[in-house]
Amino acid sequence: MKFNKKNSGNIILFSLLIILAAVLVIGIKKDSAEGLDNKDTSTQLSSVTNNKNTTNTDSNKTEKKNAAEKNNTKKTDRFEGLTLTNGDITVPVLCYHDVNPKQTNDMLMDPVKFKEQMQYLKDNKYTTLTMDELYGFLKEDKKIPEKSVVITFDDGYIGNYTYAMPILKELDLHATMFMISGMLNNELYVNEKQLKEMSDSDAFEIQSHTAMHEHLATLTEEKQLETMKTAKEKLESIIGKPIEYIAYPYGESNKNTRTAAKNAGYKLGFSLDGAMADKKDNNYNIDRLYVSNNYTMDQFIKKLTTAPRDPQ
Ligand SMILES: [Zn+2]
Known part of the structure; x- marks a missing residue:
């Protein structure tokens, strides 16, 4: 192909079309990926709901553990930033x-x-x-x-x-x-x-x-x-x-x-x-x-x- 003014115009147009196509393809892929994520989330939610009875005890334990840790933190934090001593x-x-x-x-x-x-x-x-x-x-x-x-x-x-x-x-x-x-x-x-x-x-x-x-x-x-x-x-x-x-x-x-x-x-x-x-x-x-x-x-x-x- 000879590089003349007409050809160069075609090349620019062609390049623009390719870029446009690429943008469209990426956009579609992203949408479908998000769709999958949503699907995964809803599956997870329904499985959490289904397992509610069995996981309740575990979550109670976790809550109690967290509360205990919070209490401990609170107790040790009470003296934070103060000059401490075990002297006479x-x-x-x-x-x-x-x-x-x-x-x-x-x-x-x-x-x-x-x-x-x-x-x-x-x-x-x-x-x-x-x-x-x-x-x-x-x-x-x-x-x-x-x-x-x-x-x-x-x-x-x-x-x-x-x-x-x-x-x-x-x-x-x-x-x-x-x-x-x-x-x-x-x-x-x-x-x-x-x-x-x-x-x-x-x-x-x-x-x-x-x-x-x-x-x-x-x-x-x-x-x-x-x-x-x-x-x-x-x-x-x-x-x-x-x-x-x-x-x-x-x-x-x-x-x-x-x-x-x-x-x-x-x-x-x-x-x-x-x-x-x-x-x-x-x-x-x-x-x-x-x-x-x-x-x-x-x-x-x-x-x-x-x-x-x-x-x-
Ligand atoms: Zn008294």
Whole structure:
């Protein structure tokens, strides 16, 4: 073929036709491939539906596994980015009772004052430990943030549910409520439904404060064991979680109390002697700090940061 002007025009036209044909062919192939994909997907869906009954158990297991992994991640992530230590530091374990605007005595903490104290902990980057985290640090050499604090409430007053819980939730803090199991459903105290709701939240965990708030040191070891066991079993049956920590009523204990607490299945027992908790504390005589409604903010901070290491 001679290369003249007419021929070159034909060549260009021919090339364009080939390109057009190629584009069409590729387009058709792509459509049919997508059609196949769709078909595969619908086959998979119908097979999933058909196998629904048999795969349900597996998917439940997977869901449970995922939830467990999520919980574990959450627990380890709690300390992420904080300076940790397993050294010989002290931990303030604060002891509150009721949080209630009816201020009739120094054990009834004003909710406004309580919020200020919690806000101080939050603003100053304190980590509020769970009982297991405190136990891990004191007795198993596990690490905790250098600025750790434990918030506890004794007795199980209704104000813990009504006033303290919303504040703790708002500030994303954690506390422990030591419940007198025999006072559940008394109008001044939380009821079983509220106890379960608190236990299911991140704001609260529930632990034991005996069955009837007895002066333990006046009882025989057998009677002490009985009230500790009764409370543990009752509370466990309501919240569906192990009760492994106890605060002694009035902070009172004797040698028999410590033996009874151990035999009843508790891991730690808490007193109320105005000192910081540390690794030297006996498992069944862990020091705590009482917080009075009469404290100014300065007094609160002073107690939190400079309370003695041992009872004076
Ligand atoms: Zn009490």
